[in-house]
Amino acid sequence: MKGIVLKSSGETAYENISLNPPNSDECQISLTHSALNHRDLWIILGKYPNIKFPVILGSDGIGSMCQEGFIINPGLLWGADPTHQSDKFEVLGMPTNGTFATQINIPTNALFPKPSHLSDIEAAALPLAGVTAYRSLFTRAKISPEHKVLITGIGGGVALFGFQFAKAIGCQVWVTSGQNLKLQKALELGAEGGSLYHDEAAFKSMAKEVGGFDIILDSAGGSNFDLLTKQLKPGGTIVFYGAGQGPITHLTAANVFWKQLNILGSTMGSPSDFSEMLLFVEKHKIKPIVDSVFPLQDFQKAINRMQDGEQFGKIVFVH
């Protein structure tokens, strides 16, 4: 088999690998498509905990066994508690070998039927970003149709799924981005409005016009986080699944307690989050937004595109 191997920090190679036979609780499937996540980039850059070498990268993937198609739940060993993952929890691609390969040994209970309305390319784009968005909005923030929702950093995988999921249940959704072009694309997809996140005046003016948000989905953190919490309505919720801009540098505590706000952390999702997400996507006929498709051997080109922040939607690989 062939795959993308992380050999040392910053160094990947597309090479031949020999795969061990599967364990008794695993099966071996042929992977036909996979997709890139920011997590892969952070791992390559060494900005992720517990990195080891060599590892086959990749969390998202679909494949087949005996002519049947499967979509893979990338989160293994979640554990029994729905409120949080166990300390054995792992995501495919680090430290366990991942999906950027032509084959994988995978626990049988991580295989789910592929949603029937999706192409292979669309299905490959769904797993990690889809479950992260689903858990954040439904399991954690308890989103419902009357909520006014803000999605920051539109264009990223989780942000776009969050956008589509919230729209699917009937929410009005606003967005922010660092790029006007991405705001424009989001408006075409049905966003009520958008503003550049580094233009504080424009952002505040949009939030004021909306009358405040019920739910904000964020993955930036950093120095902007406090400003976001101030645009929440009383009783509102900000849920975040990452902190691309680093630690939260300031939080106006009185705003949080007086307005009875909820600040919720979320990451990945449980097996039941994953299966609920698949049902939701199937029910609402949601089609993942695909930015671009690369052959797996052009991995570096895909990484460069993500690193430049140009993508709007998922970057998918054909194996």
Next chain:
Amino acid sequence: MKGIVLKSSGETAYENISLNPPNSDECQISLTHSALNHRDLWIILGKYPNIKFPVILGSDGIGSMCQEGFIINPGLLWGADPTHQSDKFEVLGMPTNGTFATQINIPTNALFPKPSHLSDIEAAALPLAGVTAYRSLFTRAKISPEHKVLITGIGGGVALFGFQFAKAIGCQVWVTSGQNLKLQKALELGAEGGSLYHDEAAFKSMAKEVGGFDIILDSAGGSNFDLLTKQLKPGGTIVFYGAGQGPITHLTAANVFWKQLNILGSTMGSPSDFSEMLLFVEKHKIKPIVDSVFPLQDFQKAINRMQDGEQFGKIVFVH
């Protein structure tokens, strides 16, 4: 009638006041006891929003009408949404005239029967701190008996009610304080352990021994808040109803999202929080911890005691 009037910032006086007749939705009751909250101190010091002069101070009070005893819900005009107060919400004592007086005009629906197991002094100590602790732990943090709970700043009114309420349902409770004497008193009341909050090593060592907390009840905020969140178990909750140490200056975002934490703001409580709190106190025969009792005309002595941070429990006035 006589009462404590805030005449200007920092200036209070015990003086004769003429009371208007009650409105159609109000009744006039004789107040026999009241109790001090930090809120009163902050209002006197000008550290509270929307201050006006002159106002009769005081949020906590009990009284009687036609020989029947009542306890007063100090939160008026909460509104219809249980998740947060309306923008009309007021707490007795600013800007509405409060309970540090021999009489008050009060909306009929703010009067509740006094819990039968409490003395007048104990009952007067209950309202604002009791409902704040109850909402924080039950309505917001969804406390349950298996939870390991940390209460910071033990000795304050809300902290002590939080301590008593958590103990009443069977939780193990740990505490922090700035004073060894208060830790000692909490241990005598059944705390599992305690540490000085400015002794970071001792605090971390206590938290490590516990194995992390499920729920933390805090009202300090400030630079210590991040350290608290790091002592939460995965899936844990920190709920805070104040920020005596000012804004939160740093929050390790990755700790919050990776551990699926909940950071919840809470303040005061709804009418249903208040009535549930009264039923809970009655059911568990909880007796408020009273630090000291003053005649109302010795108001300044009581304020001095609170300002010195010496009290352990509520400071109560006899009118």
